[in-house]
Amino acid sequence: MTPGFSYEVLAKDGLARVGRLTTPRAVIETPVFMPVGTQATVKTQTPDEVAESGARLILANTYHLMLRPGAELIERLGGVQRFMAWPHALLTDSGGYQVFSLAKLRKIDDERVVFRSHIDGSKQELSPERCMQVQASLGSDIAMVLDECPPGNADRSTVEQAVARTTRWAERCLAAPTREGQARFGIVQGGSFIDLRLAHLSEIAAMPFDGIALGGFSVGEAMDVTYQVLKALGPHLPRERPHYLMGVGKPIDLLRAIGAGIDMFDCVLPTRNARNGQALTWGGRVNLKQARHREDLAPLDTACECSVCGTYCRAYLHHLVRAKEILGLRLVTQHNLFFYQALTRAARNAILEGRYAAFAREAEARMLQEDEIGSEQG
Amino acid sequence: MTPGFSYEVLAKDGLARVGRLTTPRAVIETPVFMPVGTQATVKTQTPDEVAESGARLILANTYHLMLRPGAELIERLGGVQRFMAWPHALLTDSGGYQVFSLAKLRKIDDERVVFRSHIDGSKQELSPERCMQVQASLGSDIAMVLDECPPGNADRSTVEQAVARTTRWAERCLAAPTREGQARFGIVQGGSFIDLRLAHLSEIAAMPFDGIALGGFSVGEAMDVTYQVLKALGPHLPRERPHYLMGVGKPIDLLRAIGAGIDMFDCVLPTRNARNGQALTWGGRVNLKQARHREDLAPLDTACECSVCGTYCRAYLHHLVRAKEILGLRLVTQHNLFFYQALTRAARNAILEGRYAAFAREAEARMLQEDEIGSEQG
Numbered sequence: 001m002t003p004g005f006s007y008e009v010l011a012k013d014g015l016a017r018v019g020r021l022t023t024p025r026a027v028i029e030t031p032v033f034m035p036v037g038t039q040a041t042v043k044t045q046t047p048d049e050v051a052e053s054g055a056r057l058i059l060a061n062t063y064h065l066m067l068r069p070g071a072e073l074i075e076r077l078g079g080v081q082r083f084m085a086w087p088h089a090l091l092t093d094s095g096g097y098q099v100f101s102l103a104k105l106r107k108i109d110d111e112r113v114v115f116r117s118h119i120d121g122s123k124q125e126l127s128p129e130r131c132m133q134v135q136a137s138l139g140s141d142i143a144m145v146l147d148e149c150p151p152g153n154a155d156r157s158t159v160e161q162a163v164a165r166t167t168r169w170a171e172r173c174l175a176a177p178t179r180e181g182q183a184r185f186g187i188v189q190g191g192s193f194i195d196l197r198l199a200h201l202s203e204i205a206a207m208p209f210d211g212i213a214l215g216g217f218s219v220g221e222a223m224d225v226t227y228q229v230l231k232a233l234g235p236h237l238p239r240e241r242p243h244y245l246m247g248v249g250k251p252i253d254l255l256r257a258i259g260a261g262i263d264m265f266d267c268v269l270p271t272r273n274a275r276n277g278q279a280l281t282w283g284g285r286v287n288l289k290q291a292r293h294r295e296d297l298a299p300l301d302t303a304c305e306c307s308v309c310g311t312y313c314r315a316y317l318h319h320l321v322r323a324k325e326i327l328g329l330r331l332v333t334q335h336n337l338f339f340y341q342a343l344t345r346a347a348r349n350a351i352l353e354g355r356y357a358a359f360a361r362e363a364e365a366r367m368l369q370e371d372e373i374g375s376e377q378g
Numbered sequence: 379m380t381p382g383f384s385y386e387v388l389a390k391d392g393l394a395r396v397g398r399l400t401t402p403r404a405v406i407e408t409p410v411f412m413p414v415g416t417q418a419t420v421k422t423q424t425p426d427e428v429a430e431s432g433a434r435l436i437l438a439n440t441y442h443l444m445l446r447p448g449a450e451l452i453e454r455l456g457g458v459q460r461f462m463a464w465p466h467a468l469l470t471d472s473g474g475y476q477v478f479s480l481a482k483l484r485k486i487d488d489e490r491v492v493f494r495s496h497i498d499g500s501k502q503e504l505s506p507e508r509c510m511q512v513q514a515s516l517g518s519d520i521a522m523v524l525d526e527c528p529p530g531n532a533d534r535s536t537v538e539q540a541v542a543r544t545t546r547w548a549e550r551c552l553a554a555p556t557r558e559g560q561a562r563f564g565i566v567q568g569g570s571f572i573d574l575r576l577a578h579l580s581e582i583a584a585m586p587f588d589g590i591a592l593g594g595f596s597v598g599e600a601m602d603v604t605y606q607v608l609k610a611l612g613p614h615l616p617r618e619r620p621h622y623l624m625g626v627g628k629p630i631d632l633l634r635a636i637g638a639g640i641d642m643f644d645c646v647l648p649t650r651n652a653r654n655g656q657a658l659t660w661g662g663r664v665n666l667k668q669a670r671h672r673e674d675l676a677p678l679d680t681a682c683e684c685s686v687c688g689t690y691c692r693a694y695l696h697h698l699v700r701a702k703e704i705l706g707l708r709l710v711t712q713h714n715l716f717f718y719q720a721l722t723r724a725a726r727n728a729i730l731e732g733r734y735a736a737f738a739r740e741a742e743a744r745m746l747q748e749d750e751i752g753s754e755q756g
Contacts, residue, residue: 040697073693077675085694315447315455319447323417325417326421327424
């Protein structure tokens with residue numbers, strides 16, 4: 001284990017776990033949801049607001065920051081956390097996922113991936129060594145290894161090659177110099193092929209990583225397939241290390257994945273959907289653009305204790321979203337982030353009290369209610 | 379005077395005054411700058427942030443709110459202040475200015491102005507009576523009369539007609555029912571014709587308005603012309619009532635107008651320019667898009683006590699603005715609003731200490747510094 005970094009399981013309920021993740025900058029209870037701060041900002045929010053939601057660990061995107069403003073510049077300015085005035089913990093991804101989804105003209109071989117910036121077309125490269133160097137410059141608490149992430153519909157042989165390359169790259173990431181106190185997580189690939197996933201998990205788990213991530217989900221495959229893979233992998237995840245499901249997901253996905261033993265999540269959904277006027281609540285999704293909110297003096301979610309629900313009515317949020325006012329995007333984002341923290345907090349409490357399965361079942365049922373209203377009148 | 383509304387002059391220094399404006403919802407020291415909350419939101423800011431800047435009186439636009447979400451809807455929801463969760467004072471404009479600048483196919487006669495909404499093309503009208511009715515529904519502390527505002531380059535005869543109509547409409551506004559406790563301000567027109575301005579001022583000042591506004595500035599004429607008119611009008615403004623210069627302006631414009639006896643201001647400049655990456659500071663305008671800020675760990679304004687200047691460096695603000703992140707617009711807006719309140723607070727202190735002319739001269743000189751850096755490297 002990396003000095004300054006530790007993980008302890010505090011309670012189990014089936015495969016679901018409550019744990020405590022310690023990094024040099026924060027102590028975090030798991031299951032935890034990490035808000036995404038792509039460009040060194042959780043979109044529309046101040047660091048204070050992110051912290052008020054309950055979050056103490058956020059994610060920033062290596063790909064975006066290495067292109068703009070540049071990893072070396074951020075290092076000279078004191079690292080991402082000082083740059084954005086976020087005093088708590090930070091995880092950086094490897095940049096690999098964005099290279100495959102955003103960059104142009106990429107060319108991948110065993111040595112590296114070469115690509116062009118989607119911002120200015122400049123030629124860039126990421127190798128396992130450069131990836132660790134960039135993340136060391138960014139100064140995150142947790143760095144992710146460079147992996148190859150094939151699309152959700154890739155055939156078996158493509159996935160096999162990606163798995164093999166991801167293993168070789170994981171070894172090179174471990175051999176590369178890192179920043180003192182920066183933990184490293186390995187990534188398991190294997191697509192929807194359960195045998196490949198299990199084999200890759202045992203390879204990655206055999207390496208001295210501080211945590212085990214499951215990558216290559218949310219890349220176009222059906223969520224039912226993800227659940228099947230998670231169910232198969234869950235019992236084999238190494239007990240003593242945190243389990244991170246990358247890029248997932250909807251509130252219901254979190255509930256199910258926690259039941260399969262996942263401890264960490266990140267997803268743009270609560271922030272991105274907010275900017276489209278969609279709130280996530282204990283009663284399901286609420287599309288604030290709908291005319292049914294026009295005269296509604298009720299808060300977004302009567303079961304929510306966030307300051308948005310304590311201050312503003314749906315009629316006002318509807319007006320802001322319709323009028324395309326930035327305050328609308330801010331307030332819905334703030335609520336959504338608070339809701340994700342409240343959801344994982346409630347999950348932790350249910351696990352501690354040994355009633356996780358019932359909790360997840362009931363929460364899921366409640367979340368389908370407003371969805372139905374929404375689709376009736378949508 | 380309207381019950382619940384009062385104005386008291388506390389100190390004079392030349393023509394510059396410090397006063398106390400009391401409305402049913404706030405006590406406001408003048409000179410005061412009112413942030414503009416066009417669509418029942420000061421763009422990008424929460425009411426808490428607006429109040430933290432020091433503001434206790436904001437402006438909302440009747441034209442925008444009558445079109446969306448509608449004045450009667452806002453009335454059913456408890457008025458603008460409850461709708462947007464702003465617990466302090468509010469002034470609504472008459473909507474006339476936007477009818478002339480935004481609406482399509484307008485047709486004006488002595489009875490009313492008929493126009494089409496710029497949002498959905500629907501046919502709308504404003505008469506003096508309807509204007510007062512809409513503002514009563516909105517529930518503001520201060521309502522403005524409907525006036526006719528000709529363009530800055532209008533000829534004398536056009537301006538004469540607008541002045542005459544504005545007087546007739548002012549009388550009808552006074553005769554119309556108002557909301558209890560809602561003050562009414564008259565508006566002086568007359569363009570750049572000093573004799574017309576003086577004659578109209580004496581007409582409007584003879585009516586029982588709670589305050590006197592100067593309209594028809596910032597409509598394309600040179601600022602030097604505005605200063606000339608203000609200088610001529612200043613000594614004739616009625617001492618016992620507040621003097622409001624509508625739609626003005628830049629920090630330097632405020633300094634000069636305060637010297638001519640103006641007590642109240644509103645302008646979209648601090649909020650609009652912020653959204654273009656331009657900060658207003660004690661050292662002048664700062665264009666945060668410029669590359670010179672790329673590695674600058676200094677705050678936006680070392681002389682500023684706002685939380686943005688206390689938390690973030692120019693390098694980060696530059697990054698946010700370049701990356702088109704909403705947080706950048708928020709933070710620069712927050713600083714700019716704080717700066718405008720700090721500027722009027724400093725002006726009040728200088729007036730109380732009898733050193734306003736020297737204060738205004740020195741502040742103006744300092745504000746030209748960074749402008750020059752900006753234009754050198756722009």
